[in-house]
Amino acid sequence: MFDIVLLGLNHKTAPVELRELLSFSKEEAVAVLEGLQKCPDINEVMLISTCNRVEVLLTTSNTINAVNSVKTYISEFKKIPISKFEDALYMHDGEEAVRHIFRVASSLDSMMVGEPQILGQIKDAYLTTILKKTSGVILNRLLHKTFFVAKRVRSETGIGDHAVSISYAAIELARKIFGNLEGKKVLLIGAGEMAELAVEHLIRNKVGEIFVANRTFERGVELSNRFKGKAVRIEEIPGCLKVVDIIISSTGSPNFVIARDQVKGVMRSRRNRPIFFIDIAVPRDIDPDINRLNNAYVYDIDDLKGVIEENIKDRNKESIKGERIVDEAVISFKRWFEGLSAVPTIVALRDKIDTIARTEVDKTLHSLNHLSDNDCQAIHRMTNSLINKILHDPTLFLKNNGCHGDRFAYIDLTRKLFKLDD
Amino acid sequence: MEIVIIATIFFYLMSTAGYFAYLFLQKNYLNRAGYFLLIAGFLCNSAAIFYGFLKSGQIPVHNLHETLVIVGWSITGVFIIFQYKFNLRIFGIYAAPLAAIVMVFASQVSSEPVQIKNIVNNFWLIFHIVSIFIGEASFVLAGGLGFMYLAQEHAIKAKKHGFFFRRLPSLELLDTAGYNCIVVGFTMLTIGLATGLVYAEMVWGRFWSWDPKEVWSAITWLLYAALLHGRLTAGWRGRKAAIMAIVGLAALLFTFFGVNFFLKGHHGEFTRL
Numbered sequence: 089m090f091d092i093v094l095l096g097l098n099h100k101t102a103p104v105e106l107r108e109l110l111s112f113s114k115e116e117a118v119a120v121l122e123g124l125q126k127c128p129d130i131n132e133v134m135l136i137s138t139c140n141r142v143e144v145l146l147t148t149s150n151t152i153n154a155v156n157s158v159k160t161y162i163s164e165f166k167k168i169p170i171s172k173f174e175d176a177l178y179m180h181d182g183e184e185a186v187r188h189i190f191r192v193a194s195s196l197d198s199m200m201v202g203e204p205q206i207l208g209q210i211k212d213a214y215l216t217t218i219l220k221k222t223s224g225v226i227l228n229r230l231l232h233k234t235f236f237v238a239k240r241v242r243s244e245t246g247i248g249d250h251a252v253s254i255s256y257a258a259i260e261l262a263r264k265i266f267g268n269l270e271g272k273k274v275l276l277i278g279a280g281e282m283a284e285l286a287v288e289h290l291i292r293n294k295v296g297e298i299f300v301a302n303r304t305f306e307r308g309v310e311l312s313n314r315f316k317g318k319a320v321r322i323e324e325i326p327g328c329l330k331v332v333d334i335i336i337s338s339t340g341s342p343n344f345v346i347a348r349d350q351v352k353g354v355m356r357s358r359r360n361r362p363i364f365f366i367d368i369a370v371p372r373d374i375d376p377d378i379n380r381l382n383n384a385y386v387y388d389i390d391d392l393k394g395v396i397e398e399n400i401k402d403r404n405k406e407s408i409k410g411e412r413i414v415d416e417a418v419i420s421f422k423r424w425f426e427g428l429s430a431v432p433t434i435v436a437l438r439d440k441i442d443t444i445a446r447t448e449v450d451k452t453l454h455s456l457n458h459l460s461d462n463d464c465q466a467i468h469r470m471t472n473s474l475i476n477k478i479l480h481d482p483t484l485f486l487k488n489n490g491c492h493g494d495r496f497a498y499i500d501l502t503r504k505l506f507k508l509d510d
Numbered sequence: 511m512e513i514v515i516i517a518t519i520f521f522y523l524m525s526t527a528g529y530f531a532y533l534f535l536q537k538n539y540l541n542r543a544g545y546f547l548l549i550a551g552f553l554c555n556s557a558a559i560f561y562g563f564l565k566s567g568q569i570p571v572h573n574l575h576e577t578l579v580i581v582g583w584s585i586t587g588v589f590i591i592f593q594y595k596f597n598l599r600i601f602g603i604y605a606a607p608l609a610a611i612v613m614v615f616a617s618q619v620s621s622e623p624v625q626i627k628n629i630v631n632n633f634w635l636i637f638h639i640v641s642i643f644i645g646e647a648s649f650v651l652a653g654g655l656g657f658m659y660l661a662q663e664h665a666i667k668a669k670k671h672g673f674f675f676r677r678l679p680s681l682e683l684l685d686t687a688g689y690n691c692i693v694v695g696f697t698m699l700t701i702g703l704a705t706g707l708v709y710a711e712m713v714w715g716r717f718w719s720w721d722p723k724e725v726w727s728a729i730t731w732l733l734y735a736a737l738l739h740g741r742l743t744a745g746w747r748g749r750k751a752a753i754m755a756i757v758g759l760a761a762l763l764f765t766f767f768g769v770n771f772f773l774k775g776h777h778g779e780f781t782r783l
Contacts, residue, residue: 144535250676251769261666262661263680264666264675264680264681265666265680265682266679266680266681267679267680267681267682267683356744356745358745358748359745359746359747360745360746361745361747362681362682362748379667382748382749382750383667383747383748383749385667387669391669395667395669395671397672423524450667470725
């Protein structure tokens with residue numbers, strides 16, 4: 089009997105140093121697939137390697153041998169002793185392997201639940217598998233089902249809704265204030281990874297002019313070139329407040345860079361157009377009292393972190409719905425998989441033909457009242473032997489003889505041909 | 511007649527249910543269902559008014575029942591247009607139940623027409639009534655948008671991002687939509703008051719008779735005029751504009767109901783119980 093086996097490690101079981109050692113580039117992945125395909129115990133195989141996980145998905149008729157071959161192969165390929173990574177490995181088979189791959193693709197098993205990249209990475213891995221022709225009926229069906237499940241989880245639950253990074257959360261807030269960010273003017277004060285990332289997100293949202301203020305003007309010019317913006321001097325900030333809509337501040341200044349009265353003073357000449365301050369600096373750059381002015385909004389780093397925490401809680405809540413969708417899919421896949429052995433298929437085929445024959449014979453005999461009981465029985469006998477003769481060769485074929493190579497493909501075909509899965 | 515009113519109420523209630531389901535489940539088809547049910551209700555509502563018009567040959571505003579039917583009709587009609595233009599999905603939870611309540615109220619009050627003296631049914635009267643109602647419906651929507659603006663602004667300022675924060679649109683959209691409602695409302699109210707004056711001159715021989723309804727309408731008009739003036743000159747927007755829209759709504763409700771119940775005047779018959 090064939091089984092689906094998944095062997096792997098992820099961010100929960102292995103530290104980053106180990107994951108780095110064991111991750112495979114695209115070229116390496118091709119080589120691994122070719123190597124594993126040669127193992128006698130492995131029928132179909134696929135390799136998923138991302139920065140957070142390395143997983144091998146395979147079908148085999150001898151689980152223990154197959155798992156050992158994979159371990160040995162990886163150990164030789166990466167030149168790392170098995171003992172070094174064996175503890176971090178987890179092994180799922182049958183239903184659990186199916187559930188695992190569904191959960192991974194739906195981003196329920198990710199470090200950040202709901203992150204969208206993983207599905208694309210699995211699709212890429214599957215593409216490599218297809219090109220190397222190392223997958224067969226089972227893995228193909230499993231992966232198509234996986235993509236379907238992942239899509240369903242994404243569209244039917246809120247698992248991917250709402251930002252979980254500081255810079256995205258800030259952009260989401262800006263959208264709640266301004267609606268459309270197109271053409272809004274931005275002022276970046278200071279520099280820093282998070283602040284620059286936020287500006288990049290804003291550029292992607294088609295904001296208008298970008299001003300960059302920095303204590304060292306040269307650095308400001310450098311940054312403004314990167315964002316195709318305009319460098320201004322620190323002293324020019326109060327003037328800028330009249331025109332800009334979004335201010336991102338991230339300086340090392342120990343005092344407030346923008347005070348309440350400065351903003352209060354410009355609100356009139358801004359005609360009360362809303363102004364949004366994103367304060368990423370510690371200690372803070374923006375006077376928090378500005379938030380109490382009409383049409384002015386201030387979010388500091390702690391506020392943004394608070395927003396993110398809420399969003400993460402929401403995602404985790406939504407992931408429960410995702411698990412339910414996965415459970416449903418596992419059950420339906422299991423039904424298909426169990427049907428893939430010869431005996432149930434033959435039984436189902438015979439049942440189907442029997443039912444058809446009996447219905448038709450009954451219908452015919454109903455209108456032939458002049459026949460005696462003996463005649464009727466003769467007709468029944470004839471029907472039965474017809475069924476037996478017709479099904480004789482297909483039964484033998486499915487049971488063994490002639491079924492060289494991919495037996496699942498023939499069983500699958502039979503089931504489709506006679507529509508046995510309804 | 512009864513049956514048309516009941517059908518209208520039914521559709522408005524169904525639409526309300528659709529919009530509330532949308533509020534909780536956030537499925538777009540629920541929003542669309544709410545919208546189309548509201549349109550169906552609006553058509554029934556129009557039929558009811560048209561029937562009244564055929565029966566009396568006059569625009570049916572002869573008692574509180576008929577007036578409320580027109581109030582429900584104008585709220586729904588103006589909302590349908592605004593929804594189409596701004597796509598403020600969540601706004602249905604305000605307009606649909608409001609229309610439903612008005613119609614339920616209408617169905618509960620007596621529909622015996624009051625005998626009215628001195629009514630000349632002409633173009634000016636119809637124009638007066640229709641534009642006043644459309645204007646007031648716009649103000650009612652503006653008031654609702656004002657409430658939503660304040661709720662959303664509070665959520666952003668207080669940094670409490672709850673149920674409504676997620677579902678309410680951006681401040682900018684609420685503010686712009688509210689402003690547009692007020693511009694439309696103000697224009698229609700101005701036209702309505704002007705045609706009313708012309709009508710008064712034609713029928714009673716004087717433009718202005720210090721009728722309480724006239725006085726209060728003028729007060730309401732001045733209030734909204736101040737709001738628009740403030741916005742255009744001093745940039746009153748956001749919170750201030752939202753509060754003004756709500757104050758305006760309060761004045762409007764008093765002009766509509768309060769004046770009839772507490773004060774007397776030549777408009778009284780139309781809205782007396």
